[in-house]
Amino acid sequence: MNDVSMGVPRGTFTAIMGPSGSGKSTFLHCSAGLDKPTKGRVILGDMPLASLNEEQLTEIRRERVGFVFQAYNLLDSLTVADNVGLPFRLAGAPVPADRVRTELAGVGLADMGERYPGQLSGGQRQRVAIARALITGPDVIFADEPTGALDTRTGKQVLQLLRGIVDRTGQTVVMVTHDPVAASHADSVTFLADGRLAGELTGPTPEKVADRMTRLGEW
Structure with a gap:
């Protein structure tokens, strides 16, 4: 990354796009304190991350940041409910069972708590x-190619869910994606090329995003 300066407004859905090697993953990892x-410098809310030690960063990531990855990163040996409550267990805190049930209901899995990840579809x-990612009420959710391993219909459902989180709760979502259709669910798209900012698009449509991606060299 080189001379990148940008802000993500609270309560918005921002997509980050660019070709391979453009700096998307580096941007996400630095923004999330990984x-x-x-x-x-990187500031999360009012907190400058560079001034924190590793223990403090771990606490920030656990309490104020949610992560959604292409590979799901679930523990196959734990039930669905235990996977959702894992951030509390890692913090040494009691798992709020009611909250786990509420979050599962919110993503349409109210009756799946006792199943194991291997019994679920990719979309589930x-x-x-x-x-x-939502269980701790984070300030921001970082999603890294969240639909990359899903079919088109299931991917659309996941994107609608992320869109709904922003619209209903006012939480912030930052999503790295290579898919113009996925990016069109965001409020705006920030483009990267060769580690630099290469423009921004508000009110994105798949056609506008695809056109901008083909013209990144002009920046």
């Missing part, structure tokens, strides 16, 4: 991952 930038597993 990696530290070699220079510059991704919904479990979203419920786990």
Whole structure:
């Protein structure tokens, strides 16, 4: 990344796009406190992440940030309900069973709590991952190619769920994607190329996003 300066407004859905090697994953990892930038600063809400030690960063990631990945990152040995409550167990805190049930109902899996990830479809597993990301009431949810392993219909359901989270709760979603259709669910799309900002698009449609992607070299 090189001279990247941008802000993500609270309560919005932002998509990050760019070709392979453009810096999308680096941007996401630095924004989420998974990696530290070699220079510059990252501020989450009112918290400058660069000033925190690893223990403090772990606490921030556990309480104020939610993660949704393409590979789901569920533990096959735990039930769906236990996977959703895992952030509390890792923090050494009691798991709020009512909240787990509420989050599962919110993603359409109210009756799946006692099943195991291996008994679910890909779309259902991704919904479990979203419920786990929401369980602590984070400031922002970072989604890295959340529909990359899903078929078109299931991917659309997951995107509608992410869109609904922003619209209903006012939480913030930042999503890395290569798919113009996925990006069209966002409020705006930020483009990266060669580690630099390469423009922004508000009110995205699949056609507008695809056209901009073909013209990134002009930036």
